[in-house]
Amino acid sequence: MSFAATALRISAGVIIWALHFAAIYGASGLFCARGFPELVAPTIAAFTAIAVVAALAVIAAGWRRRAEFEPWLSASVAGFGLVAILYEGLAVLLVPICG
Amino acid sequence: MNELPNPTPRPAGELEELRRIWSRPRGLRAITVINNNYVGVMYVATAFVFFLLAGLLALLMRTQLAVPDNRLIGPELYNQLFTMHGTIMMFLFAVPAVEAMGILLIPNMLGARDLPFPRLSAFAFWAYAVGGLIFFLSLFAGWAPTGGWFMNPPLTTERYSPGFNEDFWLLGIGFIEISAIAGAIEIIVGILRTRSPGMTLARMPVFAWAMLIFALMIVFAFPAVIVATMLLELERAFGWPFFSADKGGDALLWQHLFWFFGHPEVYIIFLPAAGMVSMIVPSMAQAPLAGYRLVVLALIATGFLSFGLWVHHMFATGIPELSLSFFQAASTAVAIPSGIQVFAWIATLARGRVRLNTPTLFVLGMLFIFVLGGLTGVMVAVVPFDWQAHDTYFVVAHLHYVLIGGMVFPLLAAFYYWVPYCSRNALSERLGRWVFGLMFVGFNVAFLPMHLTGLLGMPRRVYTYPAGLGWEGLNLVSTVGAFILAAGIALFVFDLVRRFRFAMEDNAGNVWNAASLEWLPSGNYSNRSIPIVASRDPLWEQPNLAKDVQAGHYYLPNAPTGGRETIMTSPLEARPEWLLRMPYPGWAPLVAAWFTAAFFLLLTVKLVIPALVCGAIAVGGILHWAWELDPAPLKAPLDVGGGLKLAAYMSGPKSQAWWAVVVLMLVAASIYGCVVFSYLYLWTVSPKLWPRELPGLGPVLVTAILLIASSALIGLSNASLTRGRLNSMSAALAGAIVLLVAALGVEFGSHTALSPTDSAYGAMVYLVVWLAGFYGAVLVAMALFVLARAAKGMVDPVRRVTFDNARLFWHYTVAQTLVGLLLVHGFPRLVA
Numbered sequence: 001m002s003f004a005a006t007a008l009r010i011s012a013g014v015i016i017w018a019l020h021f022a023a024i025y026g027a028s029g030l031f032c033a034r035g036f037p038e039l040v041a042p043t044i045a046a047f048t049a050i051a052v053v054a055a056l057a058v059i060a061a062g063w064r065r066r067a068e069f070e071p072w073l074s075a076s077v078a079g080f081g082l083v084a085i086l087y088e089g090l091a092v093l094l095v096p097i098c099g
Numbered sequence: 100m101n102e103l104p105n106p107t108p109r110p111a112g113e114l115e116e117l118r119r120i121w122s123r124p125r126g127l128r129a130i131t132v133i134n135n136n137y138v139g140v141m142y143v144a145t146a147f148v149f150f151l152l153a154g155l156l157a158l159l160m161r162t163q164l165a166v167p168d169n170r171l172i173g174p175e176l177y178n179q180l181f182t183m184h185g186t187i188m189m190f191l192f193a194v195p196a197v198e199a200m201g202i203l204l205i206p207n208m209l210g211a212r213d214l215p216f217p218r219l220s221a222f223a224f225w226a227y228a229v230g231g232l233i234f235f236l237s238l239f240a241g242w243a244p245t246g247g248w249f250m251n252p253p254l255t256t257e258r259y260s261p262g263f264n265e266d267f268w269l270l271g272i273g274f275i276e277i278s279a280i281a282g283a284i285e286i287i288v289g290i291l292r293t294r295s296p297g298m299t300l301a302r303m304p305v306f307a308w309a310m311l312i313f314a315l316m317i318v319f320a321f322p323a324v325i326v327a328t329m330l331l332e333l334e335r336a337f338g339w340p341f342f343s344a345d346k347g348g349d350a351l352l353w354q355h356l357f358w359f360f361g362h363p364e365v366y367i368i369f370l371p372a373a374g375m376v377s378m379i380v381p382s383m384a385q386a387p388l389a390g391y392r393l394v395v396l397a398l399i400a401t402g403f404l405s406f407g408l409w410v411h412h413m414f415a416t417g418i419p420e421l422s423l424s425f426f427q428a429a430s431t432a433v434a435i436p437s438g439i440q441v442f443a444w445i446a447t448l449a450r451g452r453v454r455l456n457t458p459t460l461f462v463l464g465m466l467f468i469f470v471l472g473g474l475t476g477v478m479v480a481v482v483p484f485d486w487q488a489h490d491t492y493f494v495v496a497h498l499h500y501v502l503i504g505g506m507v508f509p510l511l512a513a514f515y516y517w518v519p520y521c522s523r524n525a526l527s528e529r530l531g532r533w534v535f536g537l538m539f540v541g542f543n544v545a546f547l548p549m550h551l552t553g554l555l556g557m558p559r560r561v562y563t564y565p566a567g568l569g570w571e572g573l574n575l576v577s578t579v580g581a582f583i584l585a586a587g588i589a590l591f592v593f594d595l596v597r598r599f600r601f602a603m604e605d606n607a608g609n610v611w612n613a614a615s616l617e618w619l620p621s622g623n624y625s626n627r628s629i630p631i632v633a634s635r636d637p638l639w640e641q642p643n644l645a646k647d648v649q650a651g652h653y654y655l656p657n658a659p660t661g662g663r664e665t666i667m668t669s670p671l672e673a674r675p676e677w678l679l680r681m682p683y684p685g686w687a688p689l690v691a692a693w694f695t696a697a698f699f700l701l702l703t704v705k706l707v708i709p710a711l712v713c714g715a716i717a718v719g720g721i722l723h724w725a726w727e728l729d730p731a732p733l734k735a736p737l738d739v740g741g742g743l744k745l746a747a748y749m750s751g752p753k754s755q756a757w758w759a760v761v762v763l764m765l766v767a768a769s770i771y772g773c774v775v776f777s778y779l780y781l782w783t784v785s786p787k788l789w790p791r792e793l794p795g796l797g798p799v800l801v802t803a804i805l806l807i808a809s810s811a812l813i814g815l816s817n818a819s820l821t822r823g824r825l826n827s828m829s830a831a832l833a834g835a836i837v838l839l840v841a842a843l844g845v846e847f848g849s850h851t852a853l854s855p856t857d858s859a860y861g862a863m864v865y866l867v868v869w870l871a872g873f874y875g876a877v878l879v880a881m882a883l884f885v886l887a888r889a890a891k892g893m894v895d896p897v898r899r900v901t902f903d904n905a906r907l908f909w910h911y912t913v914a915q916t917l918v919g920l921l922l923v924h925g926f927p928r929l930v931a
Contacts, residue, residue: 003291003670014403021407025425032419033783040421069301070671073396080400084407084432091424099420 006070012058013078020051020085024092032098040097048089055082104741105628109651114627120658121212121624124684131684133217134623136603138224139203140521145228146196150507151592152235153187156180158585161545165578167566177562178245179264183238185248186268189364190275191231193506194317197371198223198282200513201310203521205286207617208304210295210632212625212655212665213681215288215755218724222688223281230274230696237267242704244268247560249357249412250331252342252350257335266703269332273699276325280766283314283321288758290314291670295616296654297632298673304615305388308395309374312402313367318762319406320363322769326777327356330866339855339862341777347785347859351416352777358409359773366405368502370398372509373440376462379516380444382613383459384451387636390443397436397443404433414485423482430480437473441466457531458611461512464539465504472500475550493553499546511538511591519607520617523600530594537587544580548573614639620649628653628740629666632673659737660747666739667755676753678737678745680730687727691720725884729756729893729900748897756900757907764911767874771915774870778863778922782930788860789927798849799924803917805842809835810913813906823896829889835909836882843875846920867919874912881905 008015027043055078062075123132132138160180163172172180202220206213214220237243244264246255255265290311294303330341331353340346342353381388388394407429414423444466453459475497479485488494511534519525552573557564564570609618614636619626628651634640647653654675655666663681668674694717701710732748739745751757782789816831846868855865885905888894894902 006671010399011403014400018403018406021425021429025422028419028421028425030783032421069299069392072392073399076392076396077399080396080436081403083435084404084429087432088425088428091421091428095421095424097421 009058009062009074010070010077012074013055013081016051016054016058016078017081017084020047021088023047024088028097037098041092044089044092048085051085051089052082055079055085102741103647103652104631104654104739104743105652105656109656113651113657116658117624117627118622120661120663121622123623128684131221131686131689133221133682133684133688135202135206135213135217135220136521136623137601138217138220139199140601141228142199142202142220142224143196145224145231146192146199149187149191149231149235150196151588153184153192154585154588156184156187156238158581160184161578161581163562164564164574166575167564167571169563172562174562175241175245178560179238179241179243181560182244182247182268183235186244186272187231187235188502189248189368190272191227191234193368193502194275194279194364195227195231196510197310197313197368197506198279198286200371200375200510200517201286201313202282204517204617205289205307205310206293206665207520207619207621207625208307208615209290209293209298210616210619210626210629211289211293212629212663214285215293215665215667215679215681216285216759218682218685218688219281219285221684222692223278223285225689225692226274226281226695227278229693230271230278230700233696233700234267234271237264237271242267249361250353251357252331252334252353253344255331255335256342257338263704266332266335267700269328269335270699270703272324272328274696276321276328277695279317279321283317284759284762284766286310286314287318287762288755292667292755292758293665293679294668294673295630295632296666296668296673296675298668300671302632302635305377305391305394305398306371306374306615308398309370309377312398313371313374316363316367316370316402316405318765319769320360320367322360322766323356323773324360325770326773327353327360330356330777333862333866337856339865340859341781341862343859346857347781347788348862349781349784349859351413352780352784354413354416355409355780356773356777358412359406362409362412363405365501365505366401369505370401372506372513374398375513375516376444376465376509377440378613378615379458379462379512380447381451381636382516382611383456383462384448384453385612386447386451387614387639388443389446389450390439391635393439394443397439400436401433404429404436408433411480411485414482415489420482427480427482431477434473434477441470456515457526457528457535458512458516460532460535460539461508461515464535465508465512468500468504468508468539468542470504472497472502472504476501488553490559491553492549492557492559495559496546496549496553499542499549503542503546508538511535514591514595516611517617518599519610521601521603521606522598523602523605523607524598525607525610526598527594530590534587534591534594537590538584539587541580541583541585541587545577545584546580548576548580552577609638609645619645626653627651628656630654654740654743656740659739660733664747666745667749667753675739675743675745677749678739678747679749679755680733680747682727685724685727687720687724689720691717691724693717694720722884725901726888729898731893732897750897750900750903754900754903756904760904760907764908767911767915771870771918774866775918775922778867778926781859781863782926785859786930788858789930790860791931793924793927793931794849794852796924798845799920802842802846802849803920805838805845806913806916809838809842810910812838813909817902817906820894820899820902821896825889825895828894828902829886832882832886836879839875839878842916843872846871864923867923871916871919874915878905878909878912881908 024044024047028040031039058078059075062071065071163169242263244267246265290307333339334341340348342348342350377388410426411430515526552570555569557570604622626648628648630648630653660680664678666675667677667679669676694713697713698710736744736746812831812835816828819828853861855862882905885902888901
């Protein structure tokens with residue numbers, strides 16, 4: 001496999017995390033600034049669901065060949081990304097929206 | 100792969116030839132040295148001098164704060180002192196110090212002869228050393244910046260901070276950014292392309308992993324501070340109101356950009372230090388690193404996650420609570436990978452027989468201090484607690500526990516550990532214990548009480564305080580501790596002066612029985628022959644390695660091209676691909692570096708004409724330097740040992756230049772990303788400024804078509820070059836220049852009705868357009884350079900690296916400018 005493809009696979013999990021993070025932060029900031037607080041929770045829930053599925057897919061793909069270094073790394077990085085995605089998404093259940 | 104390529108004895112004279120080829124220049128030319136060992140040591144030493152200077156400033160501050168109502172230092176000077184202390188420690192000590200350790204160690208650790216762009220390292224060093232020293236001297240003229248190392252506007256805008264002081268920060272830091280990025284490109288390409296054959300990613304030393312992540316983080320983090328400083332300087336010098344609320348700007352934009360750089364910066368400093376600890380601990384325990392894979396995972400996870408923490412420096416700015424919560428979650432989550440590394444070190448120490456010598460002591464001290472700093476880090480990551488502790492001495496205590504524990508103690512461990520690698524003598528073990536004792540006790544006496552001082556309410560950055568608030572005793576203790584810490588560092592300097600004698604061939608050697616390649620016998624040429632690596636701890640698991648390397652039994656025991664060279668290997672499996680011929684020392688990189696620093700610093704004091712003259716000389720230096728690159732190809736492949744024949748010339752995706760340009764494009768894309776973010780951010784803040792009606796789309800369509808056509812001409816030019824039709828290549832290239840200039844002219848002309856000083860919207864549009872102009876100018880310069888080389892017969896279907904560089908950057912820039920057109924002309928229509 002090419003270097004670029006391997007590098008992308010290894011970082012796929014945290015790239016998904018980064019996109020999710022930017023999306024939930026951007027959406028909550030924009031919806032609160034423009035007066036649509038009711039859209040915040042469903043948007044974050046939807047983004048989080050998409051990100052979780054994507055991270056699980058990366059984990060599944062890497063874990064099958066976990067004896068090799070790069071696939072193991074790809075799955076583990078995505079596992080860490082998954083924890084961070086869930087942990088950050090959880091905030092929407094606990095903290096007042098646009099407060 | 101385990102058989103020796105050259106098992107028979109080597110002919111006499113080979114080693115002498117290597118010594119001659121790699122010898123350092125003598126006399127006045129000695130300073131033009133570019134070999135990584137010399138540049139690395141000079142770089143580390145300079146960074147350490149800045150550590151001492153910034154430490155002296157800290158002692159002045161601690162003396163001032165020792166007693167209440169002290170009149171020793173007034174508020175003006177005190178502001179300069181804390182600003183310079185923070186700025187120097189972060190920009191002139193911490194980042195350069197770890198970058199320097201990379202330049203010093205990485206080639207030998209990977210088994211390469213040198214880094215792939217040795218003159219770029221020299222450039223990075225000299226721009227930093229000269230510029231940094233002059234920046235420091237601004238203190239003595241009373242011109243040093245006063246706005247804190249984070250320089251928050253509106254305090255730092257022209258209205259509230261007139262004069263040169265803040266400009267010294269904004270422009271003075273410019274050369275540091277250039278220097279750091281130059282070093283990062285060097286390190287990324289070096290680690291990915293010059294590893295010894297057999298050193299796959301899974302066998303790469305943890306320090307190399309850490310430096311790779313470090314360099315990539317620089318590529319994505321430094322652009323944010325480049326954009327931030329550019330915007331603030333444009334506001335100060337020309338009145339473009341990016342941060343002025345009365346014209347639709349927002350001071351918080353600065354904080355977003357600055358901390359998007361500033362928080363990763365903490366990990367930019369910590370990760371290489373952690374990488375060093377992961378090299379030192381196995382040597383001291385005489386056992387392989389526990390959890391290698393997990394440590395690599397932790398480095399990657401920290402590197403990425405550190406970009407999701409920046410708002411935790413802005414918890415008290417009034418951002419909505421839910422948004423803060425995302426950052427609180429990310430800030431606590433990042434403790435996980437740091438914890439993984441700490442447990443891996445403890446497990447390694449537990450599995451081996453630990454030698455309790457000075458490097459070990461510093462590592463143990465680091466564990467204690469850094470873990471405490473990490474714990475208070477989790478405390479201040481919690482929003483309600485942070486609101487209480489914000490801007491108090493609790494934060495001062497926390498950040499020093501993290502930075503001194505996470506970086507200074509590991510660096511001292513690294514100094515004790517690696518001095519035998521580049522010095523005739525190791526440092527004194529007996530004095531080392533005293534150094535550690537004084538530093539450890541002094542540090543904790545100085546900073547532990549600050550947690551309490553902070554909880555008792557003492558704010559940061561105050562030059563004095565009244566008696567009777569319960570702060571006196573704690574402050575006095577902190578001051579005593581600071582001087583004990585300083586005594587430890589002074590003792591270290593004494594030992595260093597007494598014992599350190601630069602040496603490569605007759606260095607003290609592998610005194611720790613360490614496992615990594617930098618401990619092989621070496622000279623300026625690095626290792627006599629380039630080994631085949633078969634494990635993660637080669638010196639332990641390949642017992643004859645040192646002897647065979649020294650006897651020339653591995654690859655490249657000689658210099659088949661007759662000059663400096665190293666083997667380029669594939670980035671994943673480290674298979675030998677080709678032989679990179681490397682440059683010799685010269686004045687051009689030094690002249691370019693000195694005058695780059697002079698350009699920025701003269702701009703600071705508004706000496707525009709001399710600054711432009713210096714800028715022109717710097718560009719001349721760079722052109723002279725670049726002219727010597729891409730040497731004429733050697734036709735026949737060369738034998739590097741064991742029947743392996745490698746080409747001694749490469750263009751295209753396997754060449755080192757291609758990789759460097761790709762990394763440079765990542766830097767450019769990050770810069771542009773920050774500009775696009777700034778535009779969209781200001782729109783969320785001041786949507787009313789965005790126009791309801793815009794002029795017709797005619798001109799912008801013309802611009803877009805001309806840009807795309809210029810890219811097409813570059814494609815045509817490429818096809819002509821491939822077929823050997825040099826005249827049509829040059830004609831197409833010249834045509835592309837004309838189209839590009841025409842495109843930019845149309846775009847500039849379409850914004851004449853707008854003023855950049857009236858509103859933040861106008862300022863943003865002008866910024867995007869001027870950036871397009873700047874990139875266009877760079878493209879024109881690159882294309883003219885190719886045309887000049889072509890006219891001299893230095894470009895042909897084989898020798899085409901200069902052309903490829905220009906081609907890659909051209910297509911990238913056209914794509915970027917099209918994004919800019921969409922933003923400036925499309926986005927307002929979308930939201931109108």
